[in-house]
Amino acid sequence: MDFFNEAHVDAAKELLYKMADDQLIIGHRNSEWTGFGPLLEEDIAFSSMAQDKIGQSEHLYGLLHELGEAEPDTVAFTRNAPQFHCCHLVELPIGEYDFSLIRHFLFDMAEAIRFEMLANSTYEGLAQIARKYKGEIKYHTMHANTWVKQLGTGNEESNTRMQNSLNDSWNLALGIFEPGPHETTLKEAGIFEGEAVLKEKWLELVTPLLEKANLQIPDESTWEPFYGGRTGEHTEHLQPLLDEMTEVYSIDPTADW
């Protein structure tokens, strides 16, 4: 690690925590579809991507461990909701498949760009992870985009369902880009260009794709991002998820798996 000073370490930790927590929580949420998917092949694909997300989060928790945080398992399974830094979008229950697909689309497009931006980060450990998962995330966005296009242009019911889910998810998705306290430090150190740049790139990417899918982005005058997740303020849905996720771990935290 070639961090110049303590401020860079704090900034990197903040970035890693929100990325890893987003991935762990959306990975867990999406895994709730395992065994309930709309068709066998989709069940397998969606479950596999959920596993990918949890794998990615483990890798990022590993980086945090290098920076002095606890072991990945301890970090993932022993914190309560106020210690989590995920955005509200990933916490919500899976709902109907249309919601889960729109969330998968909006989140993974942002993740793909974030990783692309980080591929050239001065934080070499993080840049390596960003490059390593390029192909994996590319498949996730292909999957998301194919489904969104398919259902957006399917029939009236499928289009209406997707449009309603998009309307419900939009401000939640904007919450992904909640500015952090270290934006300037991250940028000056060449670690990450920042949430504002990410949001612009994301809008450029999703706007034409949603148009092609015959879906309308809500009017800009109605945009009100759900902030708070990055600083530990969460929806009522996160703690029950954590309780369920850590139920087995909590029986014996010292068990060797």
Next chain:
Amino acid sequence: MHKSLDPRVNRAALDVEQQIEPLGELDQFQTFEVFHQKKRGQQHVHVGIVHAPNANMALLYAKEQYSRRGTTANLWVCPSSCVTATEYFDEDIFETTNEKTYRDPAVYKVMDRIKAYKERQGK
């Protein structure tokens, strides 16, 4: 109500008494045959099928079903309905009589000649 150890099952509130009607024929997706290529330049090998509403989605599923173990360079899918097959009734057309083993390369004893050739080349 079905009570399960899996909280997801309880949340789904499945009604086990409810009779499930079998799907009508048009409610099923068609199948696509999947061909897998290990390395560029090698043959694509048939590996199985996936259900999907169209070819693009079939490719998405083919990737997850058939390329997760080992290496993959490329995948093909094509609708199963495009395949024309022989009849099992006609399986006897593939039978070869014993007198024609001379067509089988394994019956030729050539290793000694190959070895002799290699030795000559070596000199």
